Every structure is written in C-alpha cells, then in structure tokens.
Amino acid sequence: MEVKEAIEKAKENDQIAFNFLLDTFWNNVYGFQLKRTKNENDAEDITIQTFSRAFDKIETFNDKYEFNTWLITISKNIHIDLERKRKSSITHTSNTDKDGEYYSIIDESPSPEDKLIKEQNLAKLLRDIKKLKPHYQEVINLRYFQELSYKEISNQLDEPINNVKVKLLRAKKLLAEIITKT
16 A cells, blocks of 8 residues: 555545554654654654544645655644643643544454454463553553443543554554564
8 A cells, every 4th residue: 555545545534544654654753753852652652642633634634745744743743732731831631623523543343463462362462461561551451351442441541532542553563563573
C-alpha cells in the first residue's frame, strides 16, 4: 500500500490504512519529539496524541503537502500546547471536538497482531506483556483480559478514546514484535 492510497482509505475509516499510516510514520514523529523533549515518555505521549489528532482530522489533510510534514506540524503544535499548559500550570484537558465527538476508527476484524496475541500460550504471553512499557501493559490488560470497550478504557484511564485506540494499536504492534522474536 502506498501512502496516498492509505490516506484515501483512512478517510473512509479503513482500519488497515490507519495501521499502515501509524506503522509508516511512528518512528518519524517519535524521533522528532524525542529530539525536542529529550524524554522518552513525553515523546511517546505526544506521538500518541499526534496520531490521535491526525486520525480525528484526516479528512482535512491536503494532499498538496507531504503527510509526514502534516504529522510533524501537528506534533509540534501539541508539544507547544503542552509546554504552555505546564508553564501556566493549567490542568491537562482532553483533545475532543467542541461537540465532544471522536473520529471513529473501526476495529471490526482481528488484525494479524490480534491473531498472534490470541495464539500464544498464556504464561508466555504474560511474560512478553511484562516486557512492554507500563502504559502499554495497562491497555493490553484492560482490553484483552478485562475485556473492556474502548469507551470503558477511556473512562478508566481518563484519556480521550482516540488516544486509547492509538495506544492499543501501538501496544499490539510492539507485543507482536516481541512475540515473533522469541
């Protein structure tokens, strides 16, 4: 799949296209933020928020520009906003629309990562999950072991639902990589 094709499919709510875009551009956005923040956790949080906002606003993307540049701009703006909030000590607010609606990322069919996760021996799977960062362990636990919906996870973590979706996509990808290495 090419980037332009993935963007068009993502505008139509295609889950595979969202996964492709996340996988293709994650390292670029994360690396950019790591240089800016010099903190892995902050860089990862901002990257998650970047993809959350990008997927929420994908229909506004203008294909006259590079998708990577658009993501980096979103990421830079999120970082600037967070710095302003820290400096003014205003509490963190979620990135919802004025209507409080979120862009719907459809997750109907099991992805290859889902299939790998379910096929693994539970004890080994739990050991592999422990290799993930704590916030990824938490979303995997809430989704697959407690079987909570995205909305329930969002409420429990007090995070926007798109952040939860992006975090879960990333957690599944990292877990699948751990599983296939061992």
